[in-house]
Amino acid sequence: MDENPSRLDPIVERFRRTLERGRLATTYLFIGPVGAGKLWFANLLAGRLLCQQADHQAVAACGVCQSCLLLAAGSHPDLLHVAKPADKSSLPIALLIGEKERRGREGLCHDLGLRPAISTRRVAVIEDADAMKEESANCLLKTLEEPPPRSVLLLIAENEARVLPTIRSRSQVVRFPDPASADEPAAANESPQVEEVLNAVRSGLGREPLDPVLLGRALEPLMRAGGSKADDTSSDADAPTTQSAAQASAKKKRASGRDLLRVAVDEVIRLQHAELMRLAARNEHRTPAGDAIYRRLERSMVAAEEVERNANPGTLLQAYLQDLAELA
Ligand SMILES: [Zn+2]
Known part of the structure; x- marks a missing residue:
């Protein structure tokens, strides 16, 4: 999905107002069925948050600054993105806190705490937040409880009931309407x-x-x-x-x-x-x-x-x- 579906207008408008008022929360949880536009909007918002010369009146990036060009090339140093691999049933914990021998020294939770490289903040997009084992969820929870300064987390899930309640309660939930x-x-x-x-x-x-x-x-x-x-x-x-x-x-x-x-x-x-x-x-x-x-x-x-x-x-x-x- 690469175009703004009009049914998402109220969500886009809501965030436009949030940004305009400088009231952005640290953690959002996007809930909705497949095809509802959750990832599309997460990417739109991430691009806007990382953009170096964004229009403060809009939820859109400029498209031409260094940040926007790196984002388009898929190599933005301040955008962290994890998703469940197709052959796994849950989000691997290594993606969050690193492989066994490097636990806590790499992975999304570690990288989010680093100073932003080129933008004013770091943004993490976490897909499959409803497919996390408890161990992974607990690691993420620590980050949600004490989010690094200048960080924003965008969690994405289809099934709200499968998101750990402690994670849900620390997120601002945004529900995406069913396109069907x-x-x-x-x-x-x-x-x-x-x-x-x-x-x-x-x-x-x-x-x-x-x-x-x-x-x-x-x-x-x-x-x-x-x-x-x-x-x-x-x-x-x-x-x-x-x-x-x-x-x-x-x-x-x-x-x-x-x-x-x-x-x-x-x-x-x-x-x-x-x-x-x-x-x-x-x-x-x-x-x-x-x-x-x-x-x-x-x-x-x-x-x-x-x-x-x-x-x-x-x-x-x-x-x-x-x-x-x-x-x-
Ligand atoms: Zn830009």
């Missing part, structure tokens, strides 16, 4: 219900300030229908034999409560992001209004994850609307 699910609302577009939901979201959220009461009222039918997963329970496998083509087509057009909720959440994210862009264009994104949108974006991304995790759509929507109201 991002396409689904478009596929469900045949449904008139989808149009209704989109209109409802726009009526409550299409303008600032956000009107969560209006939004909630408009989405009421979805809240009622959202608790049921009836449309998901009938198996598609036997559709050809037990359903006529017309029935099958009708079923396809009737999106489930979960599908509709995902459409609603995605639309909230899209509208909030567009509003943030408008504020940024007028240089008003640092205002309280901008902060509120930013917090609602974060809350929306949590909601999007909850939809993915099959949370009860009705309960989810209720809590989501309540939080949006409080953030308005």
Whole structure:
């Protein structure tokens, strides 16, 4: 993946604001399925952090300085990168703390503590953070507990549950949306219900300030229908034999409560992001209004994850609307 997928815009924007405010954390944990763009973004961010003349307004490197050229050549002395070899089931501990005879004198944990060679900091990208044996995790943990000055660690994992809790708790978790699910609302577009939901979201959220009461009222039918997963329970496998083509087509057009909720959440994210862009264009994104949108974006991304995790759509929507109201 070499282009910025627009579904990652909220993440890019979030980091742009973080960098602009000088609030970068030391350790991030990027969670998401294969193809979600975690490594792509880690490389983008690393390039930006190492760049010698980066634009402070953007999450992008200049592309022409010594750092950027070395990065492009794959030989940047301040970028450390480890990943599980294809033939191994876990991340080898030697990559973190060196081979047996040189333990603690080489490996990522050692190298991260060296003075930056050409950039102002050192960046470590650690793939497969969910495939670490406890011994490796404990070594990394020491580094996370006392990170060397001027170092940034970007951990990447698919399965959050397999990341050692002590590592997770010392990282700022960034969740990447599933690229497969991002396409689904478009596929469900045949449904008139989808149009209704989109209109409802726009009526409550299409303008600032956000009107969560209006939004909630408009989405009421979805809240009622959202608790049921009836449309998901009938198996598609036997559709050809037990359903006529017309029935099958009708079923396809009737999106489930979960599908509709995902459409609603995605639309909230899209509208909030567009509003943030408008504020940024007028240089008003640092205002309280901008902060509120930013917090609602974060809350929306949590909601999007909850939809993915099959949370009860009705309960989810209720809590989501309540939080949006409080953030308005
Ligand atoms: Zn540069």
